[in-house]
Amino acid sequence: MSLVAGIDLATQSTxxxxxxxxxxxxxxxxQAPHPDATEVEPAIWYxxxxxxxxxxxxxxxxxxxxGQQHGMICLDERGEVVRPALLWHDVRSxxxxxxxxxxxxxxxxxxxxxxxxPVASFTVTKLRWFARAEPKLADRTASVLLPHDWLTELLxxxxxxxxxxxxxxxxxxxxxxxxxxxxxxxxxxxxxGRELALPRVAGPAEVVGETARAAALxxxxxxxxxxxxxxxxxxxxxxxxxxxxxxxxxxxxHPVADPSGAVAGFADASGRYLPLVCTxxxxxxxxxxxxxxxxPLSTVDDLALSAEPGAGGLTLLPYxxxxxxxxxxxxxGLLAGLTRANATPANLARAAVxxxxxxxxxxxxxxxxxxxxxxxxxxVGGGAGSAAVRALAPALFGxxxxxxxxxxxxxxxxxxxxxxxxxxxxxxxxxxxTTREIAAEPADHVRDAYAEVRARAAALxx
Numbered sequence: 001m002s003l004v005a006g007i008d009l010a011t012q013s014t015x016x017x018x019x020x021x022x023x024x025x026x027x028x029x030x031q032a033p034h035p036d037a038t039e040v041e042p043a044i045w046y047x048x049x050x051x052x053x054x055x056x057x058x059x060x061x062x063x064x065x066x067g068q069q070h071g072m073i074c075l076d077e078r079g080e081v082v083r084p085a086l087l088w089h090d091v092r093s094x095x096x097x098x099x100x101x102x103x104x105x106x107x108x109x110x111x112x113x114x115x116x117x118p119v120a121s122f123t124v125t126k127l128r129w130f131a132r133a134e135p136k137l138a139d140r141t142a143s144v145l146l147p148h149d150w151l152t153e154l155l156x157x158x159x160x161x162x163x164x165x166x167x168x169x170x171x172x173x174x175x176x177x178x179x180x181x182x183x184x185x186x187x188x189x190x191x192x193g194r195e196l197a198l199p200r201v202a203g204p205a206e207v208v209g210e211t212a213r214a215a216a217l218x219x220x221x222x223x224x225x226x227x228x229x230x231x232x233x234x235x236x237x238x239x240x241x242x243x244x245x246x247x248x249x250x251x252x253x254h255p256v257a258d259p260s261g262a263v264a265g266f267a268d269a270s271g272r273y274l275p276l277v278c279t280x281x282x283x284x285x286x287x288x289x290x291x292x293x294x295x296p297l298s299t300v301d302d303l304a305l306s307a308e309p310g311a312g313g314l315t316l317l318p319y320x321x322x323x324x325x326x327x328x329x330x331x332x333g334l335l336a337g338l339t340r341a342n343a344t345p346a347n348l349a350r351a352a353v354x355x356x357x358x359x360x361x362x363x364x365x366x367x368x369x370x371x372x373x374x375x376x377x378x379x380v381g382g383g384a385g386s387a388a389v390r391a392l393a394p395a396l397f398g399x400x401x402x403x404x405x406x407x408x409x410x411x412x413x414x415x416x417x418x419x420x421x422x423x424x425x426x427x428x429x430x431x432x433x434t435t436r437e438i439a440a441e442p443a444d445h446v447r448d449a450y451a452e453v454r455a456r457a458a459a460l461x462x
């Protein structure tokens with residue numbers, strides 16, 4: 001039996017799984033937390049990996065790393081970290097994003113050039129902010145990496161000293177084009193004022209080096225691309241992931257360039273494409289409701305399921321941390337339709353679940369608007385553990401929903417990529433995924449009420 005390991009360098013923790021390379025059976029797991037912050041010293045990630053992998057890697061033949069997308073890790077000429085890494089959910093570069101979009105000629109120009117319209121999450125916007133806000137540190141910077149690139153390079157023993165990335169994670173920087181498969185160094189220069197050294201983009205099944213234990217290192221990828229690999233995502237299916245952020249994505253055979261910016265035209269980790277919609281507000285909407293009601297999350301489920309669809313006319317626009325889609329980083333949440341009659345804990349809990357899911361349902365509509373077929377949903381992430389989310393999602397999404405068995409699918413995708421690189425085969429190994437199907441009738445009136453509140457809020461903010 002050959003063993004492979006997958007690492008999920010996530011926002012809040014590092015997770016490690018060790019699997020049978022042929023079957024995908026999970027044999028060992030580990031996890032270690034990260035600080036709850038929007039900037040982190042990268043060394044903390046390595047310490048978390050070391051803690052999470054204690055006793056797990058003996059006999060492992062190949063390792064892959066999947067990491068949170070968009071983060072900015074700047075290095076000097078010696079390869080030393082210049083400043084703490086800025087993470088995807090740090091929105092201080094919102095003004096820089098607006099400037100860059102205008103300077104290239106608007107959203108459509110960016111979509112044509114790199115498949116996506118940059119928002120504060122994207123690395124390219126963080127480079128602009130960094131150059132303007134911390135010029136002395138920026139002057140020391142020679143290269144820029146993404147989180148998964150950085151950890152892969154630390155795991156690599158020796159080699160040519162040239163860091164690597166993959167097409168999936170590179171497609172979230174704002175300076176790599178999925179359509180052409182090439183970097184746009186002119187966009188790095190536009191953002192930062194000069195070009196920077198960038199990691200080589202490795203192939204989907206490429207071995208990029210070895211660890212000190214002689215395990216092969218695969219190219220790794222971004223977290224969403226890793227989840228797609230771990231779930232065995234096929235055309236016609238979409239993933240709705242409810243975690244720190246909410247993501248809606250699907251595998252496509254063609255590159256996507258949405259001039260509205262709602263759909264990011266990413267690449268995937270298999271040689272195909274991964275159009276994606278991301279919201280900043282997902283599972284933490286539920287935890288915020290629990291805090292407001294002073295009850296456990298399980299009670300939020302019970303309360304939401306006890307209320308009628310539509311929450312008695314109460315609608316929550318859940319932009320609690322600003323929002324990425326739509327691009328409103330300074331927005332705040334809005335509770336609309338409140339009356340004495342509907343001001344109950346049950347209705348508030350129901351409105352929180354419905355509001356979060358309606359935002360994700362808008363993401364599904366945006367994918368379909370880019371000619372991406374969505375006939376079946378795979379519901380994953382920590383928020384998928386909510387009984388209310390599972391019960392309400394099919395009605396609000398309007399298609400069949402399947403809930404895969406709980407697993408660390410980002411880490412599994414990284415492990416599957418490692419197994420693919422180890423085998424040197426044309427396609428990744430076929431690892432089964434167990435799912436539970438849920439069907440329901442659409443709840444159009446709930447989505448209509450949400451759309452009305454969203455439109456009114458946009459008018460106020462616009």
